[in-house]
Amino acid sequence: xxxxxWDQFLTDRDKRVFASAGFxxxxxxxxxxxxxxxxxxxxxxGEKREPILESIRQWPNSCGEEGxxxxxxxxxxxSACRGKGVPVIYTTGVVxxxxxDMASWSWKNTRTAESSTGADPxxxxxxxxxxxxxxxPGPQDIVVYKQKPSGFFGTPLQSYLQLLRCDSxxxxxxxxxxxxxxxxxxxxxxxxxxxxVEEGCFDxxxxxxxxxxxxxxxxxxxxxxxxxxxxxxxxxxxGMFSLPAGQVGMS
Amino acid sequence: MSFENHCWADVVxxxxxxxxxxxxxxxxxxxxxxxxCIDLYNIVYRGGPEMPLDIQDEHxxxxxxxxxxxxxxxxxxxxxxxxxxxxxxxxxxxxxxMNRPKGVGSTKRKNVTWTKEDFDIYPEFTPxxxxxxxxxxxxxxxxxxxxxxxxxxxxxxxxxxxxxxxxxxxxxxxxxxxSNGFHVxxxxxxxxxxxxxxxxxxxxxxxxxxxxxxxxxxxxxxxDTHFPAK
Numbered sequence: 001x002x003x004x005x006w007d008q009f010l011t012d013r014d015k016r017v018f019a020s021a022g023f024x025x026x027x028x029x030x031x032x033x034x035x036x037x038x039x040x041x042x043x044x045x046g047e048k049r050e051p052i053l054e055s056i057r058q059w060p061n062s063c064g065e066e067g068x069x070x071x072x073x074x075x076x077x078x079s080a081c082r083g084k085g086v087p088v089i090y091t092t093g094v095v096x097x098x099x100x101d102m103a104s105w106s107w108k109n110t111r112t113a114e115s116s117t118g119a120d121p122x123x124x125x126x127x128x129x130x131x132x133x134x135x136x137p138g139p140q141d142i143v144v145y146k147q148k149p150s151g152f153f154g155t156p157l158q159s160y161l162q163l164l165r166c167d168s169x170x171x172x173x174x175x176x177x178x179x180x181x182x183x184x185x186x187x188x189x190x191x192x193x194x195x196x197v198e199e200g201c202f203d204x205x206x207x208x209x210x211x212x213x214x215x216x217x218x219x220x221x222x223x224x225x226x227x228x229x230x231x232x233x234x235x236x237x238x239g240m241f242s243l244p245a246g247q248v249g250m251s
Numbered sequence: 252m253s254f255e256n257h258c259w260a261d262v263v264x265x266x267x268x269x270x271x272x273x274x275x276x277x278x279x280x281x282x283x284x285x286x287x288c289i290d291l292y293n294i295v296y297r298g299g300p301e302m303p304l305d306i307q308d309e310h311x312x313x314x315x316x317x318x319x320x321x322x323x324x325x326x327x328x329x330x331x332x333x334x335x336x337x338x339x340x341x342x343x344x345x346x347x348x349m350n351r352p353k354g355v356g357s358t359k360r361k362n363v364t365w366t367k368e369d370f371d372i373y374p375e376f377t378p379x380x381x382x383x384x385x386x387x388x389x390x391x392x393x394x395x396x397x398x399x400x401x402x403x404x405x406x407x408x409x410x411x412x413x414x415x416x417x418x419x420x421x422x423x424x425x426x427x428x429x430s431n432g433f434h435v436x437x438x439x440x441x442x443x444x445x446x447x448x449x450x451x452x453x454x455x456x457x458x459x460x461x462x463x464x465x466x467x468x469x470x471x472x473x474x475d476t477h478f479p480a481k
Binding site: 158159160161162163165167189190191192 | 399400401403404406408430431432433
């Protein structure tokens, strides 16, 4: 493998193992991708750009400034996909007002009750599950509501990809180690070709971000730079997909 | 093809037909199809072409005459699929050792002690090299199997289904296929159950709501026309 962002976290032995065991080959793009934007909502970015240790006082899941850097990148990719009529599918969380269905999340984090309202609800009118305004879903985009890490778990995502006749997914969002990784692995397991856009993903942990990109690139996906992926999108034939007409609400 | 009322026309009353007329539409075989043969295993053919009620004490789960009537049409579709070179899937009971806890099955039927041979594919339809056999524990071929990943891998976009039972595994599989975003065509004469009434009413439901029930001849013609032999 060429020099990657995660190399600084690997031991010399790790590098030799990856180099000689055949991992990290290029799976390649499919012909009919969808862009998956995983959980880029205020719970994971905070309401404004702030250093992460300040941001998590109000929003315990916030990834701080890295999130806002990624939002700009994601915005470019969303525009590029819309321009070609490539499906843009967002995921975000959904939870009962009483939080009962947080369930397993609450077993592993002591602040889950704050995750969608903020630590002090008086300080914010935002629902943490609201997708950030800068990349708000457009009328022909699709939003999938989920409760667990993978965008495929307990959702219609697979059926939408089937209806759209997608053979591949381009993945951005957060967290690299959590919902991005879970979604990537399920997409891989369903035999979609998976590309992860490095600058479009973020995590609260620098080490987890790097190592999860390393793992995904080794085994499940091609981790590529935004420049490469934009070039690929720009080369796609426009109008390949039968997208939603753009009506508001459900029939 | 224009919408047709198939084998159920003699059992479904006119008011029910009228009530369901809102589902009428063109029917067709979708793009990039695969054939899925549901549960064509030995036990449903046992006892020969007799009425199931007369032979089921000796041959539990047999579909008797209905299974045997479907043999020729089933062979016609499988042959057409082979000529067309489209993927052919079979499913049958998971009979691998130690595969499930007690009480897990396709239906709530009283326990019968089965052998692996009972669930081998009937010799008239033995899978060939390149076919795919999936092993399932419940009614639907989508439940707990890798079928979606296989279909994605092959670029399949539509399914042609046949087999048994119409009210059980065919219906469950067809509804799951629909729910997963696939267009489904069911081959009428190659699909069967233990009793005509449940066969007909289930096909009625499926045809109106979820799938296109088509004649074997229509499906064979479609495959021969769209996938000419190379």
